[in-house]
Amino acid sequence: MSERKILAPGLMIDGFTLGERIFAGGMGSVWRATHPDHTLPIIVKIPFFAPGENVSAIIAFEIEEMIMKRLSGPHVPKFLGSGELADLPYIAMEFVEGDLLSTLTDAAPIPAAEVVRVGQLLARALIDIHRQQVVHLDLKPGNVILSKRGAVLIDFGLAHHDKLPDLMGEETALPVGSAPYMSPEQILGDRTHLESDIYAVGAMLYELATAKPPFGIPNTRSGLKQRLKTPPAMLAPALSGVPPGLAEVILKSLSVDPADRYPTADHLLFDLNHLDQVALTDRSQRNSGGFLARIGALLSRPSEARRATPRPTSFEQRFASAPVIMAAVDLSHGADPLAELVRVHVRRVLAAEPRARLACVTVLKTKIIGEDKPIDEAGRPAYIGRLVALKDWARSLHLPEEKVSYHVLEGVDAAASLMEYANHNPIDHIVMGARASSSLRRHLGSVSSRVVAEARSTVTVVRLGGVGETDEPPPGPESVPDES
Amino acid sequence: MRLALLTDIHGNAEALGACLEHIAAVGVDGYVILGDIVGYGPDPGPVIDKVMELQSRGAVVLLGNHDEAIADGVAGMSELAAEAIHWTREQLSAEHKAFLAGLPLTHQVGNALFVHSSARDPGDWNYVIHRLHAVDCFDATDARRIFCGHTHRPILFHQLAGRPVEEFVPKPNAKVPFSRARRYLAVIGSVGQPRDHNPNACWALLEPDGLTLNRIAYDIDSTARKIAATRLPRWLGLRLYEGR
Secondary structure (H helix, E strand, C coil), X not given: CHHHHHCCCCCEECCEEEEEEEEEECCEEEEEEEECCEEEEEEEEEECCCCCCCHHHHHHHHHHHHHHHHCCCCCCCCEEEXXXXXXXXXXXXXXXXXXXXXXXXXXXXXXXHHHHHHHHHHHHHHHHHHHCCEECCCCCHHHEEEECCEEEECCCCCCEECCCXXXXXXXXXXXXXXXXXXXXXXXXXXCCCCHHHHHHHHHHHHHHHHCCCCCCCCCXXXXXXXXXXXXXXXHHHHHCCCCHHHXXXXXXXXXXXXXXXXXXXXXXXXXXHCHHHCCCCCCCCHHHHHHHHHHHHHHHHHHXXXXXXXXXXXXXXXXHHCCEEEEECCCECECCHHHHHHHHHHHHHHHHCCCCEEEXXXXXXXXXXXXXXXXXXXXXXXXXXXXXXXXXXXXXXXXXXXXXXXXXXXXXXXXXXXXXXXXXXXXXXXEEEECCCCHHHHHHCCHHHHXXXXXXXEEEEEECCCCCCCCCXXXXXXXXXXXX | CCEEEECCCCCCHHHHHHHHHHHHHHCCCEEEECCCXXXXXXXXXXXXXXXXXXXXXXXXXXXXXXXXXXXXXXXXXXXXXXXXXXXXXXXXXXXXXXXXXXXXCEEEECCEEEECCCCCCHHHCCCCCCHHHHHHHHHCCCCCEEXXXXXXXXXXXXXXXXXXXXXXXXXXXXXXXXXXXXXEEEECCCCCCCCCCCCCEEEEEEECCEEEEEEECCCHHHHHHHHXXXXXXXXXXXXXXXXX
């Protein structure tokens, strides 16, 4: 093996000095390395191509180099350099400190709260790489590092970039990926769906919760294809030990048809952040119908899968067509005209994008931090009354349960509460109202102007136009005509 | 070395002007014009003048089948194309005709080959549309990267040794990186008469490490109005709006 003779600690490649070899296998080797220009810990991946065979190793190298060069951010190792195939092929990247997710799957089942936490980390990583037009397509516990900065995804040798040629090619005879986590569409040779990564996350969360992947570790083609005809409801019994909201999220992610999964990882993260508001469906409600219901689910599945879902043509369009909208409604004066106008604009945004989901948010002001829960005149927590008002505000939007959620935030500073919420959730677009200026607002800055200044998302600020807006408190709810 | 590749200008002065303006802003080291300078469009003379000026500044200019038909006749052409050639011939000076008649079929630099149609029998004007055409083209040359036009529909074929030819339709304005392990055959979209349902003019930026197909909006109204004012079939103007 001439390769082994050449590759040794101390060898210098384009300024990278090889250190300890930390991995060696049939496809290549991985080395620690140093470089005078970089203070980061470095690894160098050097593929090994056996003469005349293993073209897949060459393709994996081409793909990983092409994709790594284009990815950045906290959820991938920083790319530092690469060598050409024709000379000495290598990819140098940051060595990411942390534990592989496989240390957790090895210890599975783990507590539900931990499963949720890992799910949130994975969803955040997917949100980031999918927005960079890349779908990983080989997510598995061995390809996820849980580091201080979140989940870091590694090994992009099977990845696909939405705007670049798929070097894997359409001529590949066999499905490529890791059997336990591979999505149904990948088994059929389709490498263009970002929902394939969402499926893999569902499979990993399932394994963390139950100690085995949803379809075990298939080693035959028919074993691999089992997932093509198994509706998620059939997998529900194994999840009987986890909270129903989490089971629903996992099973939705494992839907056979990509169109039945979350349209983006943003929606997945949103549900993981608000499990108590996840709408439970037949998927996870195994107690409601038992065996017959599952057979029913099995029979009803194909027609659902066949329905015509217009597919967006690019990842960018996907994000545009499935936004998470946050409606920030001030209900401190009841359902006043401004709150109604906010709803008019929310309805417009939702009408344009049928895959959008809505988070209805209102702030219940407390006077000082840590104050006891405010109580209304009837002695109930004020929180409950505000939640009722918020649901009433949204009622005429007629949104299905799984597309809407309600959040009463409590805080001293409305703008700060709204921003904290928006920063912890994958919000694409905030719709909120602005009141006419008053001397107090000029002094302190209005809530809307602070949200506009600080938000990372698009913000639509709605104002009551024309005459009639004054500094007077708006009329109470009793004087507002009922819209419905 | 950054090269601007332009093909199938087809007498469309507005589309060419918009591309050249964009190219000047982007900055390139040279130009390759891949043929079909005339035919279909209302400004064959002014377009040839512009191309001659580019040539005097070092541009490589190749022959296309419409350019050849000015002197050699319209055998094998569609009725629409032939009608446009007859009209175009009347608009050109002797100097224009001599310029077209003197153009070469191919140009090779290093491992890159430039040709109007296919590398296989370039003077036969074979279309490169399907993978099988790409296989024929790859087989006819040792060049690792081949650039052509002729179909007005951009597509990129690529092949890893010992593997089937793969195809990809480049996304507008997104650079496609080259892998040194692969051969490439890029069919560049048309400047003056796109037919891929995108009416914007196409020019390609060729860099050592990749290819970008740029799509440029231009004043189609003016071109269509000029066509309507000639004896050229009106359809030649209408099709520009739809890119077909």
